[in-house]
Amino acid sequence: MADKICFIGAGNMAGAIIEGILSKKVCEASDIGVIDISREKCKKFAKRGINVYDTYEAAAKNSDIIFLSVKPQNYDEVLDALRGYTDGKIIVSIAAGISTKFIKSKLGKDSLVVRAMPNTPLLLGCGATALCHVAPVTDQQFDKVKRIFEAGGSVDILPEDKMNAVISVNSSSPAYVYLFAKAVIDGAVKQGIDYDTAKGLIAKTLEGSAKMIMSSGYSPDELIKMVSSPGGTTLKALEALYEHDFEGAIIDAMQRCTKRAEELGK
Ligand SMILES: NC(=O)c1ccc[n+]([C@@H]2O[C@H](COP(=O)([O-])OP(=O)(O)OC[C@H]3O[C@@H](n4cnc5c(N)ncnc54)[C@H](OP(=O)(O)O)[C@@H]3O)[C@@H](O)[C@H]2O)c1
Structure with a gap:
């Protein structure tokens, strides 16, 4: 039973x-x-x-x-x-x-x-x-x-x-991913691409990228390199992300998330 x-x-x-x-x-x-x-x-x-x-x-x-x-x-x-x-x-x-x-x-x-x-x-x-x-x-x-x-x-x-720390990795992190997706959609709309097309393209890109992380055998650093042709468009895009300390912002977000779990904790 x-x-x-x-x-x-x-x-x-x-x-x-x-x-x-x-x-x-x-x-x-x-x-x-x-x-x-x-x-x-x-x-x-x-x-x-x-x-x-x-x-x-x-x-x-x-x-x-x-x-x-x-x-x-x-x-x-x-x-x-x-x-x-x-x-x-x-x-x-x-x-x-x-x-x-x-x-x-x-x-x-x-x-x-x-x-x-x-x-x-x-x-x-x-x-x-x-x-x-x-x-x-x-x-x-x-x-x-x-x-x-x-x-x-x-x-x-x-x-x-x-x-507590894992909350920042798998439980709260869908929100960071959705925020990233929203930013990409907003950026697409600003460049004249319609909302639904942009939403479909980024959602599929996230799904494909997740599969590459899981199954390609390459590390995230190697995968970034594979998209970054010398003198190309991706490197220009990454330049802006590094300038704005994209990685630092994510790590800060995760640390705040864990701290909040500790505050809620008993
Ligand atoms: N959402 C996530 O992504 C996520 C991920 C991992 C873990 N969690 C954890 O999962 C738990 C639930 O989160 P959730 O997002 O599902 O919250 P939720 O949608 O607000 O669900 C909690 C439900 O419990 C009800 N409730 C409050 N007091 C109660 C009581 N005394 N007896 C019976 N029901 C009562 C709430 O009613 P009211 O709305 O009227 O208060 C609400 O319907 C949380 O502890 C959270 O930390 C959530």
């Missing part, structure tokens, strides 16, 4: 993870449940045959795996409400900054907590998730969680002390 899975907080990330579970048939919609303070958000899940719970007790008691998919600021209230109902259940935390130690301090020191850092492309089955394996979660229990995230893309395993 498949594990029953519930999501405390039925927002963007819960939706993305559920999409992966359903599309890869990890379990049936009837094995999944959600609870959210917004009844409206629950309705769209109910329409797909997903259970909607009215109480945290019902959500926890009917589930083997409980995803904590609320914002870090809501963890206190949710953990207080779940206390006493989570023995033997696998708790999956996806919140920025929240440590397994904090969750155990609220739910019990032997709680089975897996900390995960996913991203929204999970929605389309091409997510990238970082997971950390902390005792007393067994290999078998950890694998159950890993399989859920693998349904939505790739999974990498990291030690817990890297789970």
Whole structure:
């Protein structure tokens, strides 16, 4: 029999993870449940045959795996409400900054907590998730969680002390990529290319470039060189990016991201 899975907080990330579970048939919609303070958000899940719970007790008691998919600021209230109902259940935390130690301090020191850092492309089955394996979660229990995230893309395993920094690498980084895409589209429109054509061209270019990074065997530096003919157009473009310290801006963004995770952290 498949594990029953519930999501405390039925927002963007819960939706993305559920999409992966359903599309890869990890379990049936009837094995999944959600609870959210917004009844409206629950309705769209109910329409797909997903259970909607009215109480945290019902959500926890009917589930083997409980995803904590609320914002870090809501963890206190949710953990207080779940206390006493989570023995033997696998708790999956996806919140920025929240440590397994904090969750155990609220739910019990032997709680089975897996900390995960996913991203929204999970929605389309091409997510990238970082997971950390902390005792007393067994290999078998950890694998159950890993399989859920693998349904939505790739999974990498990291030690817990890297789970704040990794947010800047895979979880917040889609926003940097979208900002880059927006800038390219704006630059195209300024040069008389229509918005939709520019959007399609840059999206496909990002997809192709990602595949080159993954599969060509070349490093990013080598790939940059391959596009940069001497005396050509790319070198002129790169000149502007270096002048504006494009790389420095990205690294600064990542450091601020990690610092914010630490501030949100408990
Ligand atoms: N979005 C990302 O790209 C991303 C990536 C990796 C990890 N995460 C993590 O994933 C978690 C969820 O993020 P999200 O983007 O999915 O947020 P979200 O869309 O705001 O979803 C959270 C949901 O939980 C609801 N909620 C708040 N308090 C609740 C409570 N006490 N009981 C039940 N539901 C409650 C919220 O309702 P209200 O809106 O009414 O408050 C909202 O519907 C966060 O901890 C975040 O750090 C997000």
